[in-house]
Amino acid sequence: MNINLDEIFxxxxxxxxxxxxxxxxxxxxxxxxxxxxxxxCPARCYAxxxxxxxxxxxxxxxxxxxxxxxxxxxxxxxxxxxxxGGFGVSYRMT
Amino acid sequence: MKxxxxxxxxxxxxxxxxxxxxxxxxxxxxxxxxxxxxxxEKNMFGGVLHRMTALEEVFPDFWxxxxxxxxVVQKNLSxxxxxxxxxxxxxxxxxxxxxxxxxxxxxxxxxxxxAGEAVKAGAxxxxxxxxxxxxxxxxxxxxxxxxxxxxxxxxxxVIAADxxxxxxxxxxxxxxxxxxxxxxxxCIKALIDMTKEVIDDxxxxxxxxxxxxxxxxxxxxxxxxxxxxxxxxxLSLGMVLELxxxxxxxxxxxxLLNAFMQQPQMAKLLKGGRxxxxxxxxxxxxxxxxxxxxxxxxxxxxxxxxxxxxxxxLNLEGINxxxxxxxxxxxxxxxxxxxxxFSKSSLTVYRKMLEESFVLKDLKxxxxxxxxxxxxxxxxxxxxxxxxxxxxxYRIDGKPKDTMTRMLLSKxxxxxxxxxxxxxxxxxxxxx
Ligand SMILES: Cc1cc2nc3c(=O)[nH]c(=O)nc-3n(C[C@H](O)[C@H](O)[C@H](O)COP(=O)(O)OP(=O)(O)OC[C@H]3O[C@@H](n4cnc5c(N)ncnc54)[C@H](O)[C@@H]3O)c2cc1C
Ligand code: SF4
Ligand code: SF4
Numbered sequence: 241m242n243i244n245l246d247e248i249f250x251x252x253x254x255x256x257x258x259x260x261x262x263x264x265x266x267x268x269x270x271x272x273x274x275x276x277x278x279x280x281c282p283a284r285c286y287a288x289x290x291x292x293x294x295x296x297x298x299x300x301x302x303x304x305x306x307x308x309x310x311x312x313x314x315x316x317x318x319x320x321x322x323x324x325g326g327f328g329v330s331y332r333m334t
Numbered sequence: 335m336k337x338x339x340x341x342x343x344x345x346x347x348x349x350x351x352x353x354x355x356x357x358x359x360x361x362x363x364x365x366x367x368x369x370x371x372x373x374x375e376k377n378m379f380g381g382v383l384h385r386m387t388a389l390e391e392v393f394p395d396f397w398x399x400x401x402x403x404x405x406v407v408q409k410n411l412s413x414x415x416x417x418x419x420x421x422x423x424x425x426x427x428x429x430x431x432x433x434x435x436x437x438x439x440x441x442x443x444x445x446x447x448x449a450g451e452a453v454k455a456g457a458x459x460x461x462x463x464x465x466x467x468x469x470x471x472x473x474x475x476x477x478x479x480x481x482x483x484x485x486x487x488x489x490x491x492v493i494a495a496d497x498x499x500x501x502x503x504x505x506x507x508x509x510x511x512x513x514x515x516x517x518x519x520x521c522i523k524a525l526i527d528m529t530k531e532v533i534d535d536x537x538x539x540x541x542x543x544x545x546x547x548x549x550x551x552x553x554x555x556x557x558x559x560x561x562x563x564x565x566x567x568x569l570s571l572g573m574v575l576e577l578x579x580x581x582x583x584x585x586x587x588x589x590l591l592n593a594f595m596q597q598p599q600m601a602k603l604l605k606g607g608r609x610x611x612x613x614x615x616x617x618x619x620x621x622x623x624x625x626x627x628x629x630x631x632x633x634x635x636x637x638x639x640x641x642x643x644x645x646x647x648l649n650l651e652g653i654n655x656x657x658x659x660x661x662x663x664x665x666x667x668x669x670x671x672x673x674x675x676f677s678k679s680s681l682t683v684y685r686k687m688l689e690e691s692f693v694l695k696d697l698k699x700x701x702x703x704x705x706x707x708x709x710x711x712x713x714x715x716x717x718x719x720x721x722x723x724x725x726x727x728y729r730i731d732g733k734p735k736d737t738m739t740r741m742l743l744s745k746x747x748x749x750x751x752x753x754x755x756x757x758x759x760x761x762x763x764x765x766x
Contacts, residue, residue, distance in 0.1 A: 241524075241526070241595050241596075241604055241608075241609060242592050242595070242596075243524060243588050243591060243592055243609065243612055245588060248612060251609055251610065251611050251612045252611055252612050274581070276515075276581045279580070279581070279584055279585065279586045280520065280580055280581060280586070280587070282520060282522045282586075282587045282588060282614040283614065284588075303612075303613060303614040303615075304376060305520060305614040305615050305616055306499045306518075306615075307518075307520045307577065307616065309499065310513045310514075310515055310518050310577055310616070311515050311577055311581060315512075321466070321481070321501070322369050322376075322464050322501075323369075323464070324464055324481050325369050325370075325371070325461070325462030325464045325480070325481065326370075326371045326461075326462035328376070329376065329613075330370075331374075331375060331376065331377070331378055331442050331611065331613055332442060332611065333440050333442060333525055333568070333610060333611055334378040334440060334441065334442065334525050334570075334611050334613045
């Protein structure tokens, strides 16, 4: 058995909000020397491109676990809150 | 929207619903606010619901009422390496009779049920209601605002039961320090489909009996551990990983879980299973020293929001502490209404009750556990040591054997070192 995050939407349900609940100040990511978020996020929402020197964050598959909020030493979030009521991850069984 | 209640509870998890249930039963007009579209939608845990003494007071036959999967009769502790597994198992008749000592459950069902009981008792449940901020007037908490319709809900007392990150406690000024990655563990979990018959055969269970397994090792040296629990017709498999250690080692949680599932002894247990759901959540693992202020003017903090979680490696307790602290916060609010005094000093009775209950007593008792578990040898060297010891004991290869003591000593010298072993045994003994 294997967890393949490319298929996360097949396993776990989401009701994605167009208005993101997490907004990053990507300029801080540019000068961040740790980028712990990239490895630590269990849903792989953060991707750093070395070539473009750019951080891409996609909130669609966010499991709302709070890991990035805790590991980011720069507090690079202009917004970090839970999604509006009724939006976001929706566990059925777990 | 503007409304006024006798009390507001933020979060319909076990802490919040227990608080709302307690207050509603004594006639208070309570609002129970939950951001999910139903209570439990956002919640995951291992998990074993330990015996809920707080709820047995309200539901004497709790096990007949709550939606439970199996009751746990068999507890296992395993040390694993890449190719071997040493297992200690405890199976007890006692645990097979009510009041049961623990159950496997699904949070979307259990939390939904418990919140429903609060509603039956008269609480008003507002779902899809993410609390945005606390209203502070004259230095006192006077209510909360929601992330929709500019809603303002007012009450003389608010109970923050909004889980591990508790923005409510933070906004009320009860938690000033930032979270430390060494005090938080991220847990990822795979729910695995498997028929009841296969589970019963594989784990040696009958009827509604369940098994739990806590596992040390195979985390690539990251401080943390894994678990495997049997539900009625599925398995819960997951890993709790300390964030600071995960960062240090530069590993991803899902790669570690995938490697773990492919470990040969684990793979045998999971064979034929199919992934049903993937989830993640934080665990406040810092223990007693990590708690925020528990009481302020017009506000109390309960459950994970107050970091009431005990992680010892043998057990993970949280829901029982959440429910108990919720009940006590509810009782304190009832008393405050009787006295018509919602000041910090009046609500301090909540802290006193916590100190007299198992909540703060146990948290204090296991105060040293986080420190003890902050020891890399547990995750990298001991599983190896235990398994290679067993391997040597059982191996028949035509060579003469050493005495057990000599074997152990030579292995210890080669791996952890005798001094370290003694220090670790002492610290483990003190912590537990
Ligand atoms: C992987 C894992 C395994 C665990 N295993 C066990 C175990 O085996 N046994 C055990 O006893 N404990 C276990 N725990 C711990 C246990 O899950 C927690 O201690 C328990 O859930 C705490 O309950 P709570 O009510 O305080 O918080 P939660 O269960 O987190 O509930 C908080 C509620 O508040 C809501 N909320 C949050 N913010 C807002 C907001 N702004 N507005 C409105 N609503 C909000 C959430 O949606 C949620 O419903 C485990 C935890 C994890 C992560
Ligand atoms: S850790 Fe924080 S600042 Fe660094 S890359 Fe990640 S989000 Fe950006
Ligand atoms: S909250 Fe968790 S899942 Fe969501 S982006 Fe942050 S780390 Fe990833």
